[in-house]
Amino acid sequence: MFSNRMFNILVPIISVVLGLIAGAIIMLGFGYNPFQGYLALIDGAFGNAYFFGETIRQVTPYILTGLAVAFAFRAGLFNIGAEGQVIVGWLAAVWIGTTIEAPMIVHLPLALFAAALAGGMWGFVPGLLKAKLGVHEVIITIMMNYIALYLTNHLIRNVLTDTKDTTDRVVESAALSSEWLMTLTSYSRLHWGILVALVAAVFMWFLLEKTTAGYELRSVGYNRHASEYAGMKVGKNIILAMVISGGFAGLAGAMEGLGTFGYMPTHSAFTNIGFDGIAVALLGGNAALGTVIAAFLFGTLKIGALNMPTGAGVPAELVEIVIALIIFFVASSYIIRWALLRLKKEGK
Structure with a gap:
């Protein structure tokens, strides 16, 4: 019988392969050449230094939002x-980056x-309501998405600027962008944020797997009632999980504000x-390493898709269909589990 560890490795791989095969069938159905389409996608992601830089740039926030969703999942929460x-x-990083002068x-x-x-405080509110009042975090976090969207627009137009639709550029001392990296990648928007994202992944792995606090968070995620019976403070861990999850997502915003755009x-x-971070976490099995790998896949698909219309005449929207199919197969993992167990039984 397949071990849980082997199953967690096989399901994402099989899901990606099935998604790509299904995408190829759809391309054929609409009269496109899937071989040329996927070659154009790979070329659009890694064909030259500029495309490679843009791919890594796209991967960076995906790692962090994937970690945000995965961390909450590990504590039994859906962020x-x-x-x-x-x-x-994003707003907090740019605010500091444009209003303060320092080395x-x-x-x-x-x-x-x-x-x-800022991201942690935005996660604190649903965490507190969940821990103290039992309000489902999905409802609160959806509403807070809209609050964040319209509140930041108001602050940009009326506080940070005089009715403008963009902030000033962050000063050089707060920028993640690098002239050296841009020159190295033919002036792509690649920045040093990828290092921040990888450090965040290591932090998540270490916290969850090597610390007592991480053990409690995972325990609450496995069985809240048993954890409470064992003397763990479930409410505190729920709030902590949402705050850390929000912190990861807030850093993803900083990657855009301090790196990709600079405003x-x-x-x-x-x-x-x-x-998109939800899909990244799902494909990565809610593990730090898996999330990083899944983010690279999604970044490759997103950037590579931009080359498909010109390189192979395939609409870029078909890549969204491929991504949706991959997520579908991951979500249907019990079918893949059944098939693997059936093959194992027949092989005996």
Whole structure:
């Protein structure tokens, strides 16, 4: 019989393969060449230094939002609010980056901390309501996404600027962007945020797997009632999980504000970075390493898709269908489990 560890590795791999196969069938059904389509996708993600830089740039916030959702999942919570936490983290980072003058060694960490703090506070509210009043976190986090969207637009237009739709650019001492990285990748928007994201992944792994606090968080996620019976403070752990989850998402916003764009515009709609993080966490099995790998896959698909219309005549929207199919197969993991167990039984 397959072990749980082997199953957790096989399901995402099989899901991706099935998703790609199903995507190829759909391309054939609409008269497109799937071989050329996927070659164009790979070329669009890694074909030259610029595309490679853009792919890594896209991966960076996906790692952090994936970690945000995965961390909450590990504590038995469903954080739909990563999108709102990204937005408030983005605003906090840019606010610090445009209003304070300090050396980079102080300014940049302060801006990152402000982003994590803003995201954490945005996660604190649903965590508190869940712990104290039993209000479902999904409802609260969805509502707080809209509050974040419209509140930040108001602050940009009426506090940070005089009726403008974008903030000023962050000063160089708070920027994650690097002239050296841009030159190395043919002036892509690659920045040092990828290092922040990888450090965050290591932090999540260490906290959950190697500390007493992480054990309690995982225990609450497995069985809240048994954890309470064992003397653990369930309410405190729920709040802590949502705060840390929000902090990861807030840092994802800082990657956009301090790195990719260097400023914050008003948004007429959601960025979808937080929502994509749900799919990243799901595919990554809610594990730190799995989330990083899944983020690389999603970043590759998102950036590579931009080359499919010109490289193979395939609409970029088909990549969204492939991503949806991959998520579908991951969500239907019990079918894959049944098939693997059936093959194991027949092989005996």
